[in-house]
Amino acid sequence: MVASFPASSHIDNPYRLNSGEYDSRFSSHAARLFSKTNAVRVRHCDKGYSETLTSELKIQEYLTKFPTFTGTRIILIVQGYSWGKLQITEDGCRTLLSGLGVFSEFMDLLQAFGTKTSSVDETFASRPIFQGEASGSFRLCYLSKHVELNDSEHTKQAVDIYSVRQMGVYHGYDAPNHGHTFVLVNASLTFQQHWLQAYESTPVGMRWMDLHVAVTYAMTYRWREYVNHLEAKFETTQSKSLSVPSHHFAQLSNHTPRTLTGLREAGMRGSDIALTSLSKDPGAEEPDEHVSFADIQGLQVLKDTVLLLDHVLRLNVGVFGGLRDRLPGLAVPGPSLTACSADPKAALADYFVRFLGETAVQAQRVEHLLRRIEGVSTLFRTILDFRALESARYDSQIMLELSQKAHQDGGALKTITLLTLVYLPATFVATLLSMGYIRLTKSKNGYLVPELDEEMWIFTFLTVILLVVTLSYRKFWERRQTQKFEEEKRNGYNA
Template structure:
């Protein structure tokens, strides 16, 4: 068994304070000042209850270490970490006594970093907790000194009822290609201290449920994955940390580096070979994000066409069979339009990330501090060209989605027009009915008035008075009651109208300084009274 080698003092301090990550990081940049690190820690505290698994029986963190020679003839070590103790043993970390100071325990390691380490953090699905504890994550990130930006990428996962922060997309990078003055690497881990690290996320789509009888009832889901990558530009040591719901991306990486893979994709002998293999992994993840988008957009086109074809092709003549559109149909079309816009937004985000990834590596090719700029320059060119093909394919899908957005918007307006036309037809029918009722009322109103008036005591008919009798007292009482009630009704209506107008005048916009000066000038010129000034609206002033 190899002896344990002590780690540098600064690294020991950082490892012992791993629960305070990311405030315990050794190397810091301008963007990782103390308040920024404290903000990262606060966001992690907020997300932790729903982000990390609490049931120890469900913990599982697959790790694959690819090596050129580990002493036993194997070039691959793999294990599913299920406890924090197993993770510590896998790193080869142990607290030992300092030979020079037996009372001072030190943090030591038994082995160096492998040429390529792949860590897969996942949940049972995209809306479940990650199957890792917080302490395990902080130990992993501290041991490999992971840039704190990756916390933003993994915080979108965890327990949730609906996919959250789906529009979040970013690309972060951090270069340390030159050692600062007085700094050194970690020799006991095989780290030169000269490295670069980057993290980004990509989004793909997959078919959750397929209904062969009615394709419109099929279900699609947009899923995202977060990727972290670190490469030592001297030794070539590579680190991958991938976070996603489900195990599909891990399976793809197995195929990339498995027995049936291309030799150049799984060669980790020299630093150049490690670099080329990392480019292949980037392309693998980018290819994953391009799959099934064509099928998803095709399904959206079919569904929208099915819901709106009667609006375009259906007969609209009177007496012909046609679909009656309701407000619910407009809601459905609005939902489809939002889904298509979501597709456009996600595809553009993927394009931006891939463009940033291509720019990062093309910049490396011209960076004097990058030792492999000449030996791997052609590989970077090929990588940039292949990324360009993926970006072009995405842009074609974006154009297709934009066209579908326009079609959906136009057909939504057409459905609204059909609905408005039907409402107008109903209003015309109702207007005819009201006209008939008005005519009938005009015919019967004189007779009704005469009958009502003659039923009072003003005019009475009896057998003793031929031709009837007229009562002046009854006539006066009828006038005395009818006219005041009529006046009171009119007065109440006028008061209600005046109150509504005053309430409307109070709801005017507040004046800015220029409008206030104009108001004062006009009021002084016309000598308005204060009451008039108070009731003057902003609209009146501007007129």
């Protein structure tokens, strides 16, 4: 058997599709899509046949054993983990899908799986892709988005306990043999549990339309829980804005030291007092938490998550709408829904109305939550801006008091300097005369005449020497400080 998917298919119109482009895309994404082992599970719903195809040879043997098929069968292609590789090889996938007659456009769906190496394109198979034939046979594929609860081991490393995952569905109907073949890629746990319950409770298990109902049910399951979880996270963050009553801002002046003495007694800076006052309610216990910049970051992360959910829910609404319009119109003989005594098409329409209504309700909740997040983000920014202004106001007040005190100290120093200038000359003259080097004697004419002592030169010499030493040391010290400053500046630039 030639592994030709997706390059050739007898049901593809070569003028509508470029099969070469699909084959090139398949090869280019094979490294991130497929693993090196096969673990494909096969189950025939109405005959009890089940098998796990663990090699390409077993895939070929299965296709040879069932060249045609009557009834309903499910083929599961498992994904190792979220954003992991599919548990099938490239050649095994080509062989399997070619043997089942899968159309080339199924590649659009496959491309949405595999290892995540770049931003995810959420437009792959965003609407059901349908292809019908004159014989009554048809091919249908679509991508469903659902919510899963992360397992305990994964939750320890995950940011959230829930995650949005995807499931690929292919349905091929062979009208001449009345055979329905479903290929499910990364089937959700909800769907698998539903499938096993139905298989055990009814002799024939799920019928072909039951499978679509089960898939769409899994698309709506746990969305309510996830939105409730996100709203609880939002309420926890929002409650921080209520820990600081707005009237308390007007009472800051009554609870904050406004002088330097008060600050020293409190042992705080002005900004610390402003922030403490804003997060403390008089007469009540100090709250454990208050608004911080990290809360704004958390709200932004939450907003990004909610925006993604809004987008995913819109995609699911599109899938629901496409299936609602397409499935009831399919002319397939035989029973299609289990335990349905009324018109199966009307019952199917009722199911989709219910699923669409539930999805629309969750989409409205997500949209409302998004608006609330934007409002609280604005409130948090306002609170932080107000705190910054209060901190700046108190810092400015402290600086004003410091400058006023410095001005007072400058006035006192000016007075001391003036007094020094008055008394310094008299002090110098008195000191010089008291040393005995200069004596005042009366001349014969009665005038006072100064007489210098013979040792006066020693005083003059020592004075000059000490003056030179003092000035030299001062010059040396200034040069050394300048060099040290330049060296520190260069080290700072290099760091």
